[in-house]
Amino acid sequence: MKVSARNLIPATIKQITQGAVNSEVVMEIAPGVELVSIITKHSVENLGLKEGSKVKAMVKASSVMVVTD
Amino acid sequence: MKVSARNLIPATIKQITQGAVNSEVVMEIAPGVELVSIITKHSVENLGLKEGSKVKAMVKASSVMVVTD
Amino acid sequence: MKVSARNLIPATIKQITQGAVNSEVVMEIAPGVELVSIITKHSVENLGLKEGSKVKAMVKASSVMVVTD
Amino acid sequence: MKVSARNLIPATIKQITQGAVNSEVVMEIAPGVELVSIITKHSVENLGLKEGSKVKAMVKASSVMVVTD
Amino acid sequence: MKVSARNLIPATIKQITQGAVNSEVVMEIAPGVELVSIITKHSVENLGLKEGSKVKAMVKASSVMVVTD
C-alpha cells in the first residue's frame, strides 16, 4: 500500500484521551518532540492503538504550514 | 504570538520548487527525515524562505492521521 | 513570528463550548459576523482563551472555498 | 441548499491568479481586510469567477485556528 | 448556490453519534460503501440531520488523497 500523502513520520504513542466522538493521540517522534493528532474514537479502537504502540504519523503536504521567527 | 495549532516542529529548508500559484517546500526535521509542505508562492516570497532557512513546520492536530503496519 | 497561512483576521471571542477533547470557539470578526473554530481543549487552556479575549482567527488559504448564489 | 460548514463570509473578489491546476483568489471581506483562497482553476471557470464578483468565502470550523499575541 | 468544492456525492445518513462539540455522521453512498464525516453538533441540529436523511457529502479536492496497493 502506497499513499500520496508526502509525510509519514515514525512515532510512538505516549497518551490517548478519549472523547465521545474524537480522540487525542499524543505521539513522540524524537526525544522530547511530540506530535498531536485528532482522529475518531472509532479509529483508535479499530487500529488497536494504545500507549507504547509504534505507529507512523501521516500528514498531507497541503496541511503543513511554515513559520519563521 | 501563540497559536492553537498543536504541532510546531523545528526544521531546515532543503529545497523549494516554485509553481505559478503554489510552492513545494521540502524541509528536514531530523537527519534523513523530511517533511513536505505546499504553501503559496506569495508566502515563500513574503517570508523570504530559501534553502538553508531555519523554520518551524506547523500542523493543526486535526490534519494528522495515524498509520499502523 | 511570521506564518505562511495567508489569512489572519482580528476577532473577539464570544463563546467557548468545551468537550472532552475538542472545543468550539465562536468569534466575532465584525458586528454580527461570526467565525467558528474547532480547536483542542488543551489549546483553549494553553492560550488562556475566554469570552472577550482579543485574538486572531487563522486559516490556510487551501482550506478556503468560494460559494456563489 | 444548506451546508454544515459553519463559516460563510460575504466577500468581493479583488484578484485571481491562474496556475495550471490551482488558482489563487484574493477576496475582500471588509475595507482593507483580505481573505485568500486556493481553489482549482476548473472551479474558477465553472463558477465564472472574476474580479468584482460578489461571493461568499466558506470555511469548515475544523480548519480555523486561533492566535494570540 | 454553487460551490468551488469539486466533490458532491449523493448519500443517505445511516447513523449519527453526538458528542459535546462534534458529531460523527455515517453516510451510505452506494450499497455497502460508507462515507464518514465529522461536523459540529450545532450543524447536525441546524440542518435537521437524522437517520434516513437524503444529503450530499462534500469534500474539497485538496483534502482527497490517493492510495495504491
Added chain:
Amino acid sequence: MKVSARNLIPATIKQITQGAVNSEVVMEIAPGVELVSIITKHSVENLGLKEGSKVKAMVKASSVMVVTD
C-alpha cells in the same frame, strides 16, 4: 498497513492534469460519479499513477462536510 482515515473508496483514474507543483487527479467511483483530488506532481510520479489505474481515494472524516437541499 492500516490508516486512521475513515474513508477509502475504490476508484479508477480517468484523467490527470499536471502542474509545476500540484496535479489534478479525476477518478470515477461509480458510473458517472467522479471524485477529484489535488496531490503533488511528485506523488503522481512516485505512485506511477496514470489513466486507468485502479486506486483508492482516501479522505479524513474531519474533511467531509454535509449538504442538504
